[in-house]
Amino acid sequence: MNIEKTESQQKYLQILIERYTKRTKSSKELTQLYRSVLADRRVSEGFNLPLKEMCYPIVGRRSLGSRIWDVDGNEYVDLIMGLGINLFGHNPPFLREALQEQLEKGIQIGPQAELAGEVAELIGELTGMERVALSNTGTEAMMAAIRLARATTGRNKIAMFSGSYHGHFDAVLVKKQTVNGHPQVVPVAPGIPTSILEDVLVLDYGNPHALDIIKDYQQDLAAVLVEPVQSSRPNLQPKVFLQQLRQLTKELGIALIFDEMITGFRIHPGGAQAWFGVEADIAAYGKVVGGGIPIGIIAGKAIYMDRIDGGLWNYGDTSSPQVEKTMFAGTYCKHPLAMAAANAVLKYLKVQGPALQQQLNQRTSEFVQTLNTYFEAEKMPIRLVNFGSIFSPFSSSNSAHSENSDSSMGMNLLSYHLLDRGVLLRVGGGASFLSTAHTDEDISNIINAVKDSVKELQEGGFL
Numbered sequence: 001m002n003i004e005k006t007e008s009q010q011k012y013l014q015i016l017i018e019r020y021t022k023r024t025k026s027s028k029e030l031t032q033l034y035r036s037v038l039a040d041r042r043v044s045e046g047f048n049l050p051l052k053e054m055c056y057p058i059v060g061r062r063s064l065g066s067r068i069w070d071v072d073g074n075e076y077v078d079l080i081m082g083l084g085i086n087l088f089g090h091n092p093p094f095l096r097e098a099l100q101e102q103l104e105k106g107i108q109i110g111p112q113a114e115l116a117g118e119v120a121e122l123i124g125e126l127t128g129m130e131r132v133a134l135s136n137t138g139t140e141a142m143m144a145a146i147r148l149a150r151a152t153t154g155r156n157k158i159a160m161f162s163g164s165y166h167g168h169f170d171a172v173l174v175k176k177q178t179v180n181g182h183p184q185v186v187p188v189a190p191g192i193p194t195s196i197l198e199d200v201l202v203l204d205y206g207n208p209h210a211l212d213i214i215k216d217y218q219q220d221l222a223a224v225l226v227e228p229v230q231s232s233r234p235n236l237q238p239k240v241f242l243q244q245l246r247q248l249t250k251e252l253g254i255a256l257i258f259d260e261m262i263t264g265f266r267i268h269p270g271g272a273q274a275w276f277g278v279e280a281d282i283a284a285y286g287k288v289v290g291g292g293i294p295i296g297i298i299a300g301k302a303i304y305m306d307r308i309d310g311g312l313w314n315y316g317d318t319s320s321p322q323v324e325k326t327m328f329a330g331t332y333c334k335h336p337l338a339m340a341a342a343n344a345v346l347k348y349l350k351v352q353g354p355a356l357q358q359q360l361n362q363r364t365s366e367f368v369q370t371l372n373t374y375f376e377a378e379k380m381p382i383r384l385v386n387f388g389s390i391f392s393p394f395s396s397s398n399s400a401h402s403e404n405s406d407s408s409m410g411m412n413l414l415s416y417h418l419l420d421r422g423v424l425l426r427v428g429g430g431a432s433f434l435s436t437a438h439t440d441e442d443i444s445n446i447i448n449a450v451k452d453s454v455k456e457l458q459e460g461g462f463l
């Protein structure tokens with residue numbers, strides 16, 4: 001697609017840009033006002049030169065249920081849903097009450113958090129894990145999970161899969177790339193030292209050959225990291241592969257680490273482990289369980305988790321910690337607000353049972369199916385794919401778009417049209433989420449917004 005191609009295309013773009021920037025005027029002004037002082041990656045997300053006048057984040061002011069209102073007073077049906085946090089919609093009363101109650105009590109950090117034990121117990125109950133440690137973000141949880149695996153196995157290497165995301169720490173910020181015709185593993189961005197490459201293997205997800213490579217490196221591997229269903233391609237759900245991987249890592253004494261940041265508590269109360277019938281050694285959670293307050297959870301078998309505190313001992317006898325501890329810390333770990341929110345979320349999930357996720361998964365599949373039928377009828381080169389309530393546009397290459405490519409331009413234009421029609425989503429794609437707060441009316445509004453946007457794009461000569 002060449003956007004300079006025709007006059008009518010240019011005219012169409014001009015009209016869209018004018019309308020959109022007028023509607024979201026304050027978001028644009030605030031972005032520009034603070035650009036020089038606020039260094040923020042999100043501000044240039046989806047940057048596309050011909051569309052740069054519309055490249056700024058919508059600035060949110062308040063939210064409730066499935067809705068968000070921006071600083072210009074525009075109302076949106078939200079599909080970002082806190083990047084996977086808001087399973088129950090925004091600001092649900094049960095969470096608000098729990099947080100208000102905690103605010104009344106204060107935010108005491110230093111003494112043990114009153115609710116930490118209860119939260120750990122509930123997580124153990126829902127996920128089937130033996131012991132639980134609490135941190136502040138998914139990144140921290142994954143860092144800690146790897147360290148526990150290394151401390152327990154005495155090995156250094158980790159294996160991970162192409163297309164997965166495990167947070168923003170150096171050890172996992174690597175990707176496979178073809179250099180001079182040869183596949184190589186390289187850091188994903190400047191500033192990440194190449195020395196980390198010594199300790200990481202990047203394998204193809206779902207490919208049985210990956211299992212052979214794991215066997216080859218069995219003496220060196222501390223852990224295999226898996227995002228059981230990658231949010232970048234939710235249609236890849238390799239159940240048999242996961243079960244084989246479990247069997248193999250068990251035989252070789254390699255820790256299987258499930259990164260359940262997105263799938264945890266969302267696909268099923270027991271996360272992807274319960275969904276696929278696979279018991280990991282360690283699983284890391286965040287997002288949903290914190291109800292919007294930052295949290296990270298490391299849950300796992302005692303043999304790994306004992307490295308946090310030395311293992312179990314009792315009062316009134318001669319018992320003492322039995323294993324050497326590794327390092328695990330953080331000023332804000334077990335933050336009282338995070339504990340209050342997690343306690344409320346976990347109790348709510350327990351009471352609701354798996355029906356909550358089942359119904360939401362079913363509604364999302366129907367929604368995706370409806371849109372795909374429409375795309376097919378319109379002969380549009382777009383499809384949506386979902387895993388439960390996580391969905392995203394399908395790219396046949398499964399690779400990231402280059403920022404100024406034609407396909408990226410098309411997706412960006414569709415995103416702006418949807419934003420303009422009151423559907424909040426990430427410009428250019430990425431995972432979206434439905435919540436239990438989305439009503440049938442919300443869903444049909446989204447479907448209509450997509451149809452109207454496609455029509456307008458077609459009229460503008462872009463599809």
Ligand SMILES: Cc1ncc(COP(=O)(O)O)c(C=O)c1O
Nearest residue numbers: 137138139165166167227259261
């Ligand atoms: C699968 C996965 N792992 C880890 C992380 C990192 O979590 P956080 O952003 O809380 O550090 C994310 C965040 O989106 C994620 O999706």
